[in-house]
Amino acid sequence: MKLKLLYSDIKPELDLIEQELEQAVDSESPLLNDASLHLLQAGGKRIRPVFVLLAGKFGNYNVDVMKQVAVPLELIHMASLVHDDVIDDSEIRRGKPTVKAEWNNSVAMYTGDFILARALEYITDIDSPRLHHVLSKTMIEVCRGEIIQIEDKYKLDQNLRDYLRRIKRKTALLISSSCELGAMVSGADEKTVRHLRKFGYYIGMSFQIIDDILDFTSSDEELGKPAGSDFLQGNITLPILCARSNPEIYRLLQTNLNKDLTDEERLRIVQTIRNSPAINEAKAISERYLSKALKELNELPKGPARKTMRNIAFFIGKRKF
Amino acid sequence: MKLKLLYSDIKPELDLIEQELEQAVDSESPLLNDASLHLLQAGGKRIRPVFVLLAGKFGNYNVDVMKQVAVPLELIHMASLVHDDVIDDSEIRRGKPTVKAEWNNSVAMYTGDFILARALEYITDIDSPRLHHVLSKTMIEVCRGEIIQIEDKYKLDQNLRDYLRRIKRKTALLISSSCELGAMVSGADEKTVRHLRKFGYYIGMSFQIIDDILDFTSSDEELGKPAGSDFLQGNITLPILCARSNPEIYRLLQTNLNKDLTDEERLRIVQTIRNSPAINEAKAISERYLSKALKELNELPKGPARKTMRNIAFFIGKRKF
Numbered sequence: 001m002k003l004k005l006l007y008s009d010i011k012p013e014l015d016l017i018e019q020e021l022e023q024a025v026d027s028e029s030p031l032l033n034d035a036s037l038h039l040l041q042a043g044g045k046r047i048r049p050v051f052v053l054l055a056g057k058f059g060n061y062n063v064d065v066m067k068q069v070a071v072p073l074e075l076i077h078m079a080s081l082v083h084d085d086v087i088d089d090s091e092i093r094r095g096k097p098t099v100k101a102e103w104n105n106s107v108a109m110y111t112g113d114f115i116l117a118r119a120l121e122y123i124t125d126i127d128s129p130r131l132h133h134v135l136s137k138t139m140i141e142v143c144r145g146e147i148i149q150i151e152d153k154y155k156l157d158q159n160l161r162d163y164l165r166r167i168k169r170k171t172a173l174l175i176s177s178s179c180e181l182g183a184m185v186s187g188a189d190e191k192t193v194r195h196l197r198k199f200g201y202y203i204g205m206s207f208q209i210i211d212d213i214l215d216f217t218s219s220d221e222e223l224g225k226p227a228g229s230d231f232l233q234g235n236i237t238l239p240i241l242c243a244r245s246n247p248e249i250y251r252l253l254q255t256n257l258n259k260d261l262t263d264e265e266r267l268r269i270v271q272t273i274r275n276s277p278a279i280n281e282a283k284a285i286s287e288r289y290l291s292k293a294l295k296e297l298n299e300l301p302k303g304p305a306r307k308t309m310r311n312i313a314f315f316i317g318k319r320k321f
Numbered sequence: 322m323k324l325k326l327l328y329s330d331i332k333p334e335l336d337l338i339e340q341e342l343e344q345a346v347d348s349e350s351p352l353l354n355d356a357s358l359h360l361l362q363a364g365g366k367r368i369r370p371v372f373v374l375l376a377g378k379f380g381n382y383n384v385d386v387m388k389q390v391a392v393p394l395e396l397i398h399m400a401s402l403v404h405d406d407v408i409d410d411s412e413i414r415r416g417k418p419t420v421k422a423e424w425n426n427s428v429a430m431y432t433g434d435f436i437l438a439r440a441l442e443y444i445t446d447i448d449s450p451r452l453h454h455v456l457s458k459t460m461i462e463v464c465r466g467e468i469i470q471i472e473d474k475y476k477l478d479q480n481l482r483d484y485l486r487r488i489k490r491k492t493a494l495l496i497s498s499s500c501e502l503g504a505m506v507s508g509a510d511e512k513t514v515r516h517l518r519k520f521g522y523y524i525g526m527s528f529q530i531i532d533d534i535l536d537f538t539s540s541d542e543e544l545g546k547p548a549g550s551d552f553l554q555g556n557i558t559l560p561i562l563c564a565r566s567n568p569e570i571y572r573l574l575q576t577n578l579n580k581d582l583t584d585e586e587r588l589r590i591v592q593t594i595r596n597s598p599a600i601n602e603a604k605a606i607s608e609r610y611l612s613k614a615l616k617e618l619n620e621l622p623k624g625p626a627r628k629t630m631r632n633i634a635f636f637i638g639k640r641k642f
Contacts, residue, residue: 029468031471083434105407105426107468110464110471112434113437114461114464114468117463121457132445140442142438143435144353146434147428151350
């Protein structure tokens with residue numbers, strides 16, 4: 001089952017948003033065009049636009065209004081990805097070379113800045129101070145999350161709360177805002193807006209935890225990058241936090257942290273985590289967020305949008321890569 | 322004569338803005354705080370807030386409204402500086418180590434992102450779609466300017482138009498927008514807004530050209546960084562474009578472009594440009610912009626604000642460092 005099949009209800013609108021994204025990153029500069037299109041065409045799940053559109057179905061759905069929110073939210077996400085690759089020194093993402101690898105750090109940095117500026121240009125057309133507030137607050141939190149991620153790198157002794165706060169800022173908030181803003185601009189009532197915001201938050205947390213698990217349980221081919229990349233880059237994720245209670249694993253992790261590892265050493269760590277109970281412990285935490293997300297959905301009126309959201313939530317919770 | 326003496330009319334408001342800037346970059350993260358304060362305390366001329374305030378004097382001046390525009394404009398400028406230092410691999414700015422030198426590229430990148438997000442948060446409180454449009458357009462052009470600067474690096478054969486377009490985007494637009502927006506939010510009439518926008522553009526062009534000249538004519542100590550840094554970083558500025566018509570200088574530049582130069586080699590190039598007619602040619606172009614700026618001022622009502630703007634314009638046109 002592919003995620004995109006779940007989107008079939010909103011396929012024409014998503015195609016429209018894809019076109020708009022291409023137009024949005026268009027510029028006179030050949031270098032900027034190439035880098036932005038490279039990033040856009042590397043794909044992605046377009047989770048944020050999907051949630052904007054679906055949330056809009058709970059109000060007065062007007063695709064021209066929805067796209068004004070969906071496009072900038074995906075652009076903000078893209079900008080953060082291209083800056084992430086600089087931080088993490090990532091050579092490859094989704095099986096393709098990153099902008100920083102294909103060009104360099106400087107091009108990656110300004111491509112991110114440019115895409116962000118384009119996002120802002122889109123948003124200026126929306127006359128809603130509340131929307132602007134939600135968005136700027138979200139962007140600030142995303143940036144703070146990124147800085148905290150740098151601060152927390154290579155710290156094996158951080159606690160679970162540090163991790164959860166980090167992924168909230170890094171991932172959950174933007175998904176939460178997508179749901180919230182989609183509902184808000186379609187004029188959905190306050191109660192609906194609130195439930196959708198919470199749904200987005202919980203599903204975002206679940207989504208990121210699964211992502212962090214897959215970094216250990218998937219193959220290099222499935223991931224489109226080397227398994228264990230998070231550990232290589234010093235990012236301490238949930239599977240590691242669960243696994244470290246075993247003193248032997250703790251020593252193994254501690255010894256290999258912040259070192260240039262051979263492929264063999266890297267795979268040994270990946271295997272150790274994969275075969276430990278940590279994976280199931282992390283999955284259980286993800287499932288708790290998933291069921292909280294589903295509870296929020298149950299508070300919303302029945303209909304095809306709720307059903308699609310439910311299916312996507314299940315897919316995210318159970319996905320293999 | 323120091324530039325700050327010219328600001329005495331608006332000193333209390335500028336102090337207020339300085340406090341607001343400090344609050345704006347405050348965050349829970351110690352790393353982010355340190356990096357942002359480091360950047361803020363490295364100082365700068367605060368030209369953009371000054372122009373916002375002075376432009377506001379042509380309408381109904383209310384300092385609480387003016388600061389809502391002045392603070393984000395300075396923040397946007399600061400964010401672009403910290404990203405510039407990554408691009409240019411600058412170790413030192415205004416006599417102090419840059420954020421990228423004191424910490425690293427990643428911290429510099431996210432400090433810039435964070436400061437930018439804070440700027441946006443400030444702006445969201447202003448209910449003026451037109452203002453939001455001007456600002457997002459300006460930010461897009463600034464980013465495009467930066468990317469074009471990367472594309473144009475080390476190209477000794479570019480033409481004058483390329484250079485002028487680059488400094489327009491890099492510097493003149495943000496100063497122009499400062500004047501325009503200051504006038505706009507204070508409710509000045511359309512004619513005044515237009516003249517102030519043009520004044521800002523011309524003075525911004527003059528300002529950047531002088532900056533590019535000083536990179537050759539000042540000492541390392543006066544600049545707070547090595548003289549000739551622009552050339553070292555591959556940025557082809559107006560003095561170089563003027564000097565290259567001499568075949569001997571052209572060969573010297575061509576041979577030393579994109580190479581690791583010793584201090585001696587660097588100073589030889591700086592001396593050659595400094596002693597060539599290129600400096601006076603570049604100054605003449607700067608003066609043409611300066612007189613265009615003064616013409617725009619003459620169209621505005623007489624008064625202390627116009628006088629201060631005039632004094633600042635002259636100072637910028639004649640400054641030694």
